[in-house]
Amino acid sequence: MKQKHPDNEAGVFLSDKKIGLLYSLYLAVGSVSLFASMIALNTAYQGFIWSYSTRYIVNSFTLAFALFLSGALLIIACVLLLQARPSARIFAFAGVGFLIAYSLFTLFIDRYIAYTLVYVLMLLILFAFIVTGALFFFYKKSG
Numbered sequence: 001m002k003q004k005h006p007d008n009e010a011g012v013f014l015s016d017k018k019i020g021l022l023y024s025l026y027l028a029v030g031s032v033s034l035f036a037s038m039i040a041l042n043t044a045y046q047g048f049i050w051s052y053s054t055r056y057i058v059n060s061f062t063l064a065f066a067l068f069l070s071g072a073l074l075i076i077a078c079v080l081l082l083q084a085r086p087s088a089r090i091f092a093f094a095g096v097g098f099l100i101a102y103s104l105f106t107l108f109i110d111r112y113i114a115y116t117l118v119y120v121l122m123l124l125i126l127f128a129f130i131v132t133g134a135l136f137f138f139y140k141k142s143g
Contacts, residue, residue, distance in 0.1 A: 021133075029074055034068060041068075074092060099120055
């Protein structure tokens with residue numbers, strides 16, 4: 001008599017390389033974004049303790065909020081991707097879009113660029129490397 005094994009969702013998940021690459025992209029950028037948001041929050045707290053300017057503290061809190069929101073949306077996209085829900089793309093686009101929108105806001109409206117854009121540029125460069133690797137993988141596979 002044959003034993004029935006429960007479906008291994010991880011095996012099905014890892015068999016599709018496109019989903020695996022998307023999951024890796026969302027998880028990498030989301031986790032680094034959450035970590036960077038905690039650093040920015042600590043910077044705002046230290047600025048408050050050491051009586052830095054109000055503008056510095058507000059910009060640090062804004063950066064922490066933007067990075068946290070982006071990271072949370074990307075982690076939610078990871079969970080929805082594992083559940084094979086089509087709404088995962090919406091959360092991923094919102095997370096990455098929030099990073100890009102915040103950096104554009106900082107570049108065009110606010111003049112306080114040097115500190116805040118370091119984290120966002122780090123995440124966007126990570127995103128670009130992973131997307132380039134994914135495109136190279138699919139180009140190599142189809143060629």
